[in-house]
Amino acid sequence: MNLAETAARTASSPTTALPVVSAAGVEAWHVESPVVPMIALAFTFEGGAAQDPEGKAGCAQMLARLLDEGAGDLVSDAFQERLAARAIELSFHAGPDAVGGSLKMLLKHADEAVALLALALAKPRFDTDAIERVRGQMIAGLRYQQNDPGVMASRRFFKEAFAGHAYGRPSSGTIESVAAITRDDLVALHAQVVGRGRVKVAAVGAIGADRLAESLNLAFGALPEAGALKAIPRTTVQDLGRRVVVDLDVPQSVIRFGMAGVAWRDPDFIPAYVLNHILGGGSFTSRLFQEVREKRGLAYSVGTSLVSHRSAAMVWGYIATKNERVGEAMGVIGDEIARLIGDGPSDEELQKAKDYLTGSYALGFDTSTKIAHQLVQIAFEELGMDYIGRRNEMVSRVTQDDIRRAAGRTFADGRMLAVAAGRPTGF
Structure with missing residues (x-):
């Protein structure tokens, strides 16, 4: 070798x-x-x-x-x-x-x-x-x-x-x-x-x-024992369904949107992770990329990710588009979330997502520094030293029932909090 x-x-x-x-x-x-x-x-x-x-x-x-x-x-x-x-x-x-x-x-x-x-x-x-x-x-x-x-x-x-x-x-x-x-x-x-x-x-x-x-x-x-931390109460995204504008005189609005999520420690995190990949986390293959950018040319970049803090979790999304096309873009995003709530992904779509997520996982460990940071984050989340060995198997086992359950916990009725910085119309 x-x-x-x-x-x-x-x-x-x-x-x-x-x-x-x-x-x-x-x-x-x-x-x-x-x-x-x-x-x-x-x-x-x-x-x-x-x-x-x-x-x-x-x-x-x-x-x-x-x-x-x-x-x-x-x-x-x-x-x-x-x-x-x-x-x-x-x-x-x-x-x-x-x-x-x-x-x-x-x-x-x-x-x-x-x-x-x-x-x-x-x-x-x-x-x-x-x-x-x-x-x-x-x-x-x-x-x-x-x-x-x-x-x-x-x-x-x-x-x-x-x-x-x-x-x-x-x-x-x-x-x-x-x-x-x-x-x-x-x-x-x-x-x-x-x-x-x-x-x-x-x-x-x-x-x-x-x-x-x-x-x-x-x-x-030689470090002393640390002092007591303030208790941080659990919380979730508030004001779902509300839209807020930050007035900036720019030709393109930047939008951040979010809804409930599941934390990394939660048993439903992996199904939610696969679901997020299908919606907006999968870069060129995600539904939002295909529907918002490729088919309609509404934005250069659009996507979603899962945010997991100690006391809160959410699905977090982003898009930037011309002020006059904000309403249309947000409508497409809402429609795709509604489709996933109502119909879920196809079996082929789900399998492709799992294949990508398992096949690409090792790319996050291609340097010593990346391995160290991955390990310390897993330790911080108390997922166990064997998590890396178990992770792909957990992804592979995700079923349509798991996806529906994750969608119910994250997308719920499809309402989201959205904030646009710019001068959007139709928002």
């Missing part, structure tokens, strides 16, 4: 993941691959933007952007120079329910890379100049987005769909909320979220179990 074949087999066989537990009790899902002398590490801590202090939306995003802006006795420039000198890739991110990150390094620089990660997690500096620089970048981005129809439609959709709920606040904040965030807010949120007992880790690459256990201890073992 040549190098390329070995790499391909390793990338497409993530079911070989095994648990590694450090002396401090930190567990990682581990895929050892000696093909290339590199290591990819992904990690996530429970608690993200939904934990932002009241009136301080954007705090988790700012926290994530500041974790590598200086740590321990290294100011921002010195910290970044240490990373660059060893070609270490370290990044952090924040979503609605988690703060996480990734680390990629050559095997020979692993000890230094892990030491820098440990510093960033346990001893971020939160220096005033770094805070103000990141604050300025965030506010500049928010000002720029005020003229972006896609961003404005998305932000308004979540505000209406989850009114009064943590998910209704923009994760990136507002100009006013970002301006109000203090260093004390960042320190408090860090203590609340970044803790040893709340982390999920995946490691892929040229590192053995014993050395990985030592690295886990160094990176996460």
Whole structure:
């Protein structure tokens, strides 16, 4: 077997993941691959933007952007120079329910890379100049987005769909909320979220179990236990059937629409996933792509996806079209949803969807970094280390009865909340 074949087999066989537990009790899902002398590490801590202090939306995003802006006795420039000198890739991110990150390094620089990660997690500096620089970048981005129809439609959709709920606040904040965030807010949120007992880790690459256990201890073992998280109540998309316009003087409207969904942990997630592929998730083969774009030329892009948060799930869709054709486009989308509710897909359509979803699954595991991120997300959702091995079988077993049940839980009577940014007619 040549190098390329070995790499391909390793990338497409993530079911070989095994648990590694450090002396401090930190567990990682581990895929050892000696093909290339590199290591990819992904990690996530429970608690993200939904934990932002009241009136301080954007705090988790700012926290994530500041974790590598200086740590321990290294100011921002010195910290970044240490990373660059060893070609270490370290990044952090924040979503609605988690703060996480990734680390990629050559095997020979692993000890230094892990030491820098440990510093960033346990001893971020939160220096005033770094805070103000990141604050300025965030506010500049928010000002720029005020003229972006896609961003404005998305932000308004979540505000209406989850009114009064943590998910209704923009994760990136507002100009006013970002301006109000203090260093004390960042320190408090860090203590609340970044803790040893709340982390999920995946490691892929040229590192053995014993050395990985030592690295886990160094990176996460010294972290304190995290503070208590705020309870985030379960919710669902509100105002189904309502349509909202965000007035922007642009020739093309961008629409975001949504309805109820099922969470990744739900037994009906896989049937809903197959159903979504048929409706709008299947790119060129989906009903919406064929009916809206190919047959009528109403839009360049149209589609749907499943959104699964800790306390909410939904079917989420998008389309952009000329203002004067918005009514027609939304009518076609509604008709296709009604057809799936009433008739379901054909047997051939269902089989093609299952064949594609099972055949393409391995493409999401073609690099060490992708495997690590997939594994850590599966760990975060508590789906089990064998999920990747079970997933295609679950897709293959989906029946027409499963599809009808999923349609009843997601599409219901076909009503949706829709938000258009632009000056649409017929909406």
